[in-house]
Amino acid sequence: MNFITMVFLLASSMATHASAQSNQVVIGYSGTGLTTDLRKLIDREHIWERYNLSVKSVYFNSGSLMAQAMLGNSITASDSDVPAVMGLVVAGVIDAKLVAVSINRLEHYFVVRKNIMKAEDLKGKRVAVSRLGSSSDVVTRMVLRQWKVDPEKEMTFLQAGNTPTRLAALVSGNVDAALIGPDNLHKIVATGCCRAFADLSELPLDYARFGLVVNTAAIKTQRDLMRRLLMAFVDGIHAYKTKPKLAMAIIEEGGVKDPVVVKELYDRIAKSLREFPVPEEKGVQGALDSLTHPNAKNTKPAAMMDPSLMEEIRKSGFIDKLYGRAPRNEK
Numbered sequence: 001m002n003f004i005t006m007v008f009l010l011a012s013s014m015a016t017h018a019s020a021q022s023n024q025v026v027i028g029y030s031g032t033g034l035t036t037d038l039r040k041l042i043d044r045e046h047i048w049e050r051y052n053l054s055v056k057s058v059y060f061n062s063g064s065l066m067a068q069a070m071l072g073n074s075i076t077a078s079d080s081d082v083p084a085v086m087g088l089v090v091a092g093v094i095d096a097k098l099v100a101v102s103i104n105r106l107e108h109y110f111v112v113r114k115n116i117m118k119a120e121d122l123k124g125k126r127v128a129v130s131r132l133g134s135s136s137d138v139v140t141r142m143v144l145r146q147w148k149v150d151p152e153k154e155m156t157f158l159q160a161g162n163t164p165t166r167l168a169a170l171v172s173g174n175v176d177a178a179l180i181g182p183d184n185l186h187k188i189v190a191t192g193c194c195r196a197f198a199d200l201s202e203l204p205l206d207y208a209r210f211g212l213v214v215n216t217a218a219i220k221t222q223r224d225l226m227r228r229l230l231m232a233f234v235d236g237i238h239a240y241k242t243k244p245k246l247a248m249a250i251i252e253e254g255g256v257k258d259p260v261v262v263k264e265l266y267d268r269i270a271k272s273l274r275e276f277p278v279p280e281e282k283g284v285q286g287a288l289d290s291l292t293h294p295n296a297k298n299t300k301p302a303a304m305m306d307p308s309l310m311e312e313i314r315k316s317g318f319i320d321k322l323y324g325r326a327p328r329n330e331k
Contacts (some may be wrong), residue, residue, distance in 0.1 A: 022222075024054045025229055028066040028075035030130070030162075035080040035102070035210050037183075037250045038273070042236035044246065050235065051228040061130065061162045070094055070215065077214045077229065081135040083287045085213045086304055090288070090295040097219060097306040100230055101211035102237065103272045104283040106200035108136075108179040110143060113194050116176060119147035125176035128160035128169045135209075136166075136179045142290035143200060170194050182268055183254060186261050201272070207286040208279060219306055227309050231318060237273045238322045244270070276319055279305035 029035060039057060042048060048055045058075060060066035067088040069075045078085055082101070088094045116122060122144070129137040141151040149155065158175055160166045163184055169175040171191050179200075180188055188194050212233065218226055240247050248266045256262050284301035313319065317327040 022225060023052050024056070025076045025225065026056050026058060026074070028058050028060055028069050028078045029080045030060045030066050030084075030134070037247065037254065037269070038102070038233075038236055038240055039079070040250050041240050041243070041247060042232060044250075045236070045239050045243075047232050047235050047239065051232045053225075053228055053232060055229075055232075065131070067094065070096060070213070073215070076218065077212050077226075079212050079233075080210050082208050082211050082213060083135045083138050083290055084133065086208075086284075086287055087133060087138065087291050087293060087296075089304060090291060090299050091293050092295070095216045096213050097216050098208060098279045098284065098304055099212050099214055099219070099226065099306050099309050100233060100277040101208045101279045101283055102233065102274060102277045103210040104206055104208060104274060104280065105272065106139065106143075106203060106205065106207050106209055107268075107272060108139070108181055108200050109185050109196045110140075110177065110198045110200060111170065111180045111185070111188055111194050112177045112197040113170065113173065114192075116197065119149055122147070122149050122177060123154040124156075126156045126158055126174070128158050128166045128175040128178040130162055130166070131159050132157065138290045138292065139200070140179055141292065143198070143203070146203070183251065183256060183265055186256065186258065201268075205286050206280070206282040207290070208283040209287075211277065211279065216306075219309070223309070227312065230309050231313060234275075234277065234313065234319060235322060237275065237277065240273060241270050241275075275323065276310070276314055278307045278310040278314070280307075281305075 060069065066078050066081060067085045070078060070085065071088065071094045082098060085096060089096055127140055129140055131137065137157065144151045144155060160169045160175065163181065166178045166180065167184060167188055170178055170188060171193050185196060212230065214226055244266055248262050251262050251265050256265060281301040284304050288296045288299055288301065320327045
């Protein structure tokens with residue numbers, strides 16, 4: 001092998017390695033259901049590959065831990081628990097932007113033991129959250145305040161971990177209330193210990209609950225990568241909405257066996273997932289209002305989000321093409 005050939009092969013290897021590196025994305029997530037099911041569907045439909053992406057998903061048992069991983073550059077983006085990540089942004093711990101909101105409302109149920117009949121009965125009770133500072137924590141405090149219950153003085157908050165441990169704490173009676181995702185409601189109700197006190201999706205509130213948050217620097221230095229990542233998510237949302245059998249099969253794998261419940265869950269999630277998941281100020285403000293850090297009160301929604309990538313995708317006609325619509329005229 002002559003010198004020129006060696007140099008050519010070395011250069012090709014380096015270029016291939018650099019290209020592979022430029023297509024790698026590590027996504028952090030917390031919780032199960034909802035965004036996890038969407039990501040599973042994207043994996044099975046090989047949607048990442050359509051956009052030349054190599055994606056690895058890493059689970060964290062709370063949104064606050066996931067946000068800390070973003071601080072350490074261990075993950076490229078997070079696709080769940082938006083409020084927990086926003087909490088670190090307003091605190092000045094990380095510099096990140098919300099670039100997409102896939103679900104712009106609360107989706108959980110507030111579940112209580114059967115002896116709790118009205119909001120007044122919650123006073124003095126114990127409520128489980130995954131971790132203090134996580135989304136389950138900030139949302140629980142927010143809804144309690146709406147019911148005229150002071151979360152700081154009239155409730156005891158216990159860090160119970162992920163959904164299975166919160167379910168176990170409710171069943172055992174170690175706690176009296178907790179937020180439970182719609183995919184797990186049937187499990188807790190079937191035990192006979194508890195009931196749904198409120199469906200939070202019925203609250204008249206825009207709330208940036210699930211979406212993609214990325215480091216601010218990546219929007220500039222890896223803009224093409226971030227754009228392709230967003231296109232894959234938009235394509236995945238389309239697949240979820242238009243391939244109900246596949247989506248429902250994934251829900252069943254999560255432990256939901258009753259076909260009636262599976263269909264109800266699918267319809268709920270498919271309706272909530274947004275075709276054009278652009279971050280909007282009202283939803284971001286709703287999330288800011290739920291944060292306890294003092295900086296949140298003086299933070300403008302525009303400072304927390306960057307809708308430019310999603311706007312570029314919309315203007316390209318990509319979304320209209322997915323849904324078989326004629327492109328909209330842009331002024």
